[in-house]
Amino acid sequence: MTRVYYSLYDRMISEERLHKAFLKVKTAKGAAGVDGQTIEDFACDLQKNLEMLLKELRGKSYRPQPVKRVEIPKAGGGKRKLGIPSVRDRVVQQALLEILQPIYDPEFHPSSYGYRPGRSCHQAIAKATMFIRNYERQWVVDMDLTKCFDTLDHDIIIEAFRKRVTDGSILKLLRMFLQSGVMTEEGWQASTEGSPQGGVISPLVANVYLDAFDQYMKSRKQRIVRYADDTLIFTRSKSAAENALKQATRYLEGKLKLTVNQQKTHIVHSSEGVKFLGVVIRTGFTGIQDKKIRAFKEKVKKITRRNSPVNLGKVIADLNPLVRGFANYFRIANCKEVFKELSGWVRRRLRAKQLALWKKPTRLHRRLRQLGYRGEFKAIKMNSWRNAASPLASFAIPNKYLRELGLFDLCSVHTGIPVSV
Numbered sequence: 001m002t003r004v005y006y007s008l009y010d011r012m013i014s015e016e017r018l019h020k021a022f023l024k025v026k027t028a029k030g031a032a033g034v035d036g037q038t039i040e041d042f043a044c045d046l047q048k049n050l051e052m053l054l055k056e057l058r059g060k061s062y063r064p065q066p067v068k069r070v071e072i073p074k075a076g077g078g079k080r081k082l083g084i085p086s087v088r089d090r091v092v093q094q095a096l097l098e099i100l101q102p103i104y105d106p107e108f109h110p111s112s113y114g115y116r117p118g119r120s121c122h123q124a125i126a127k128a129t130m131f132i133r134n135y136e137r138q139w140v141v142d143m144d145l146t147k148c149f150d151t152l153d154h155d156i157i158i159e160a161f162r163k164r165v166t167d168g169s170i171l172k173l174l175r176m177f178l179q180s181g182v183m184t185e186e187g188w189q190a191s192t193e194g195s196p197q198g199g200v201i202s203p204l205v206a207n208v209y210l211d212a213f214d215q216y217m218k219s220r221k222q223r224i225v226r227y228a229d230d231t232l233i234f235t236r237s238k239s240a241a242e243n244a245l246k247q248a249t250r251y252l253e254g255k256l257k258l259t260v261n262q263q264k265t266h267i268v269h270s271s272e273g274v275k276f277l278g279v280v281i282r283t284g285f286t287g288i289q290d291k292k293i294r295a296f297k298e299k300v301k302k303i304t305r306r307n308s309p310v311n312l313g314k315v316i317a318d319l320n321p322l323v324r325g326f327a328n329y330f331r332i333a334n335c336k337e338v339f340k341e342l343s344g345w346v347r348r349r350l351r352a353k354q355l356a357l358w359k360k361p362t363r364l365h366r367r368l369r370q371l372g373y374r375g376e377f378k379a380i381k382m383n384s385w386r387n388a389a390s391p392l393a394s395f396a397i398p399n400k401y402l403r404e405l406g407l408f409d410l411c412s413v414h415t416g417i418p419v420s421v
Contacts, residue, residue: 002107002164009169011099012092013057018050021094025087025200033086034068034183042087053088060169064089066181066188067196081150083182083196093200096173101204103164108207109214114228115203121277122332124227126419128234129281131223132270137234138283139241140274143248144264148229149202150194152209153257154178157195160208177201203228209256216251220244227277241267278330285334286416293338296326297345304349306356306383313405315353319346320408327413334416343410350407351397352388367396 011017025039032038042049056062067083074080085093105116113124131137157178158171165171177199182189195205206228213231217224222244223234233248235241245267252258273280273287280287303319310318323346327339358364361379368377373395380387387393403409 004163005103005165006167008099008165008167009173012095012170012173013054015050015054017095017098018053018091019046021091021098022046022050024094024098025090028200030087030090030198031070031084032068033084033089034065035086037087039087042091049088050091053092057092062092062173064092064177064180066183067191067199069182069184070198080197082198084198085177085180085196085200089177089180090200092173093177096170097201097204099170100161100165100201104161104204104208104211107164108211109218109224109226111223111225112207112211112214112227114226114230115207121227121329122419123421124225125277125279125281125286125332127421128225128232128274128276129286130421131225131234132274132281132283135223135234137223137236138270139235139238139267140270141233141235141241141245141248141267142265142274142276143231143233143245144261145229145231145252146259146261147194148258149197149206151258152195152206153193156256157205157209160212174201174205178205213248213251213256216255217244217248220247222247225276230277232274232276238267238269279333286332288330288333288335288338292330293342296322296342300346300349304353306353308353309357311357312350312354315350316402316405316407319350320406323408323410327408327410331413331415331417332419336415339410339413339415346410347399347402347407348385348388350402351393352385354397355382355384355388355393358382364392364396368392371396 022042026043029039032041053062065086065088067085070082070084071079072082101117108116111127113119113121113127132140154175158175161171161174178195179191181191182196195202210226210229214224214226217233225232225234231248233241233244235244245265249260249265252260268274270281270283273282275289278289278292280289299322300319303322304315308315355364358367359382361377361382364380364382365377377392380390380392
């Protein structure tokens with residue numbers, strides 16, 4: 001029998017809980033909200049700020065501020081709208097999350113992986129791979145929802161939470177966050193639907209909302225994997241996939257009032273490759289999506305610009321977090337050869353950078369003689385991408401030298417790693 005919680009608000013009004021919530025918010029960092037107050041500003045007078053929040057929560061006079069609208073470019077074009085709450089509101093949201101997440105998370109669908117404690121993208125990818133290769137469910141419905149976070153129905157959200165929590169003060173606080181409004185360049189705008197991406201509580205709101213869909217698909221004996229609003233449905237035949245798509249669309253649009261993007265939603269066989277969370281899952285192997293490789297290269301190019309005066313040691317220090325993060329994320333794929341190719345390309349970028357810093361061939365020749373090379377050396381164009389792959393550049397800036405400067409080696413990462421789901 002599902003347990004229902006009647007009285008939770010008293011747990012919110014604790015200075016210790018608010019302090020712990022602030023530490024979580026501080027760790028997550030983040031920009032200032034509409035009031036311009038940064039995390040550092042809030043921390044400067046932490047005791048007073050927490051006492052003020054506590055007083056407002058106890059007296060039930062607390063009112064969240066509008067979220068600050070920020071738009072960031074999406075990889076596929078267009079803009080993604082973020083809503084950045086003020087620091088004080090993030091603290092209260094974090095405290096609320098600490099109370100609600102342990103209640104709802106254990107009951108979520110086992111194939112839901114987005115924004116859940118102890119769950120990851122790697123596990124979602126591994127689960128999808130298992131369905132395709134072990135269960136031979138190789139016809140896949142790749143579903144795309146139009147502006148999912150922005151179109152969540154507020155009444156459905158509250159009713160979904162009410163199934164487990166009947167404390168009116170908690171539900172009222174949640175509704176206030178949903179309806180706090182948005183501050184744009186044109187001024188304040190009402191928020192009549194949606195849960196702003198950027199809010200601390202928003203991922204839990206989305207998971208509670210979409211769990212109804214997950215459970216519906218489970219009752220229809222459909223195999224799914226969902227990460228936030230990215231959903232895959234796995235079937236054994238094309239006709240079964242078409243039927244599953246109809247079921248899913250009917251429920252999402254009819255019951256949850258969401259919109260399925262018919263242009264981007266499609267059925268695909270694993271032999272063609274299923275794109276999911278940056279990888280391409282095929283029947284026999286997993287690769288990296290081309291757009292992710294292109295994005296990685298663009299970031300490397302920005303750090304290793306040849307017209308920048310930054311020395312090679314600093315460039316490598318700036319480059320390593322990017323390279324390490326890319327390697328650690330995509331090591332789940334069968335990408336040993338891709339890593340090998342990218343590793344060589346990164347080293348060539350660094351050699352091109354160093355040649356440009358030396359400016360004149362005489363600097364290059366001096367370096368070669370310091371390393372013990374003798375004879376006459378050909379003068380080369382120092383600002384040339386082609387010459388960065390020349391023997392002279394490789395002799396003067398060998399792999400060993402780049403390793404000594406601390407360059408993270410992509411080839412040192414084991415790929416195709418098994419992940420427990």
